[in-house]
Amino acid sequence: MDSIIQGFKEAFSLILNLDQELFAIILLSLKVSGTALIIASATGFPLGTLTGLKKFPGRGLIISLLNTFMGLPPVVVGLFLYLLLSRSGPLGFLVLLYSPVAMIIAQSVLAFPIVAALSHSAIIKVDPIIRQASRTLGAKPLQVTVAVVKEARYGIMSAVIAALGRAMAEVGAVLIVGGNIAGFTRVMTTTIALETDKGNFELALALGIILLMISFVINMVLYVIQKKGVVQAE
Amino acid sequence: MSLKLITSHIYKSYDGKPVLRDCSFSLEKSGTYVLMGPNGCGKSTFLRICALLEEPDRGEVNYFSGNALLKKNIELKRRVTLLLPRVGVFNTSSFKNVAYGLLIRGMRVKEVRDKVGSALEFVGLMHKKNQNALTLSSGETQRMGIARALVIEPEIIFLDEPTAFVDEENKEIIEDIILRLKKSGTSLVIITTHDRIQAEKLGDWLLLMKDGRILPP
Numbered sequence: 027m028d029s030i031i032q033g034f035k036e037a038f039s040l041i042l043n044l045d046q047e048l049f050a051i052i053l054l055s056l057k058v059s060g061t062a063l064i065i066a067s068a069t070g071f072p073l074g075t076l077t078g079l080k081k082f083p084g085r086g087l088i089i090s091l092l093n094t095f096m097g098l099p100p101v102v103v104g105l106f107l108y109l110l111l112s113r114s115g116p117l118g119f120l121v122l123l124y125s126p127v128a129m130i131i132a133q134s135v136l137a138f139p140i141v142a143a144l145s146h147s148a149i150i151k152v153d154p155i156i157r158q159a160s161r162t163l164g165a166k167p168l169q170v171t172v173a174v175v176k177e178a179r180y181g182i183m184s185a186v187i188a189a190l191g192r193a194m195a196e197v198g199a200v201l202i203v204g205g206n207i208a209g210f211t212r213v214m215t216t217t218i219a220l221e222t223d224k225g226n227f228e229l230a231l232a233l234g235i236i237l238l239m240i241s242f243v244i245n246m247v248l249y250v251i252q253k254k255g256v257v258q259a260e
Numbered sequence: 261m262s263l264k265l266i267t268s269h270i271y272k273s274y275d276g277k278p279v280l281r282d283c284s285f286s287l288e289k290s291g292t293y294v295l296m297g298p299n300g301c302g303k304s305t306f307l308r309i310c311a312l313l314e315e316p317d318r319g320e321v322n323y324f325s326g327n328a329l330l331k332k333n334i335e336l337k338r339r340v341t342l343l344l345p346r347v348g349v350f351n352t353s354s355f356k357n358v359a360y361g362l363l364i365r366g367m368r369v370k371e372v373r374d375k376v377g378s379a380l381e382f383v384g385l386m387h388k389k390n391q392n393a394l395t396l397s398s399g400e401t402q403r404m405g406i407a408r409a410l411v412i413e414p415e416i417i418f419l420d421e422p423t424a425f426v427d428e429e430n431k432e433i434i435e436d437i438i439l440r441l442k443k444s445g446t447s448l449v450i451i452t453t454h455d456r457i458q459a460e461k462l463g464d465w466l467l468l469m470k471d472g473r474i475l476p477p
Contacts (some may be wrong), residue, residue, distance in 0.1 A: 162343070163409070164334070164364065
């Protein structure tokens, strides 16, 4: 128990003293997860919108796959990406393994189905009367789509924030493809895993606290967004 | 030049069940037309087809400007509008709801502000302009819907059961709005109702509908 209390004390000291190593790790985590989120949103949101608004052959299969991939085990993603990016793999010539780019790809793969599936779900929940109403007012097809997406905005924002949460908390895939190289690919979650293994609980705890705080902020934002959507719909 | 609508021999079925049978109708004279008939007789379907929101299975819907037949493109669709029985409210303020039709036409913000203000004033909802439209009462929602339809200055406005889901007080307010609209003469108005008293109160021309057919006058 003493070691835990001591760990907490030293963790707060690292945070309060703006420890350089600690902040470099946090910064890299935010960069990797933020970029992955942008990529996942830029690809997942259009796909979710398309499957939510249009009926086309294979739509059901895409929706089922997206829902299945929402629960993708990160280590499996890490393994597949490792095989793809390793020197003997089909994409080995890109020399991306053990780089932040490989970590971004891994997190994008994990976040993409979340953005796509939850955006789809938000779009199909919009009352069909909205489409009709915008058409009666003279909206062109693209303007009808924009009207529906606007109505689904709270659900879509929730999708993006849920995906960010998934990316930030991810450890298995980035550990495999990033390699946890100090000062290069070391992010919060991989550092926590490593430092715990080494018995160096101070840094692990400090990062754990910060990760929890970020997760808390993300969830608070999600809660506020969802609450706002519900209040307005009541 | 004002719009003229001629529908001829319209047929429509849903899942093999006929809803409209041989409906012909001509809208040439100014005034307010009331299409009256029991629930489920096909009034709403007919209105959606007239407003170019649905295609008939058979028959033709043609709009004319003078003697010129108009193409059924977005320009024509923007000259008519339909108020649905369930208005379809956007999750935003009443003001932005009413402004929607103007904004998608690319109108300048100042002009939008003026026109939306006038429309909200016309239906007595100026004091609710900043309120989320989803929180309006059913009567207020219907009035907001009328303002949203009127603000785009349609040449023909179809009102599908505009008082179906409102209380007595709002029914009177909406009827008064329609009478003022009729008096202003800015739009041709076609209303569906199953209420004979309302039909006589609001209409210049009465059309009866039964079992998917428009009955001869």
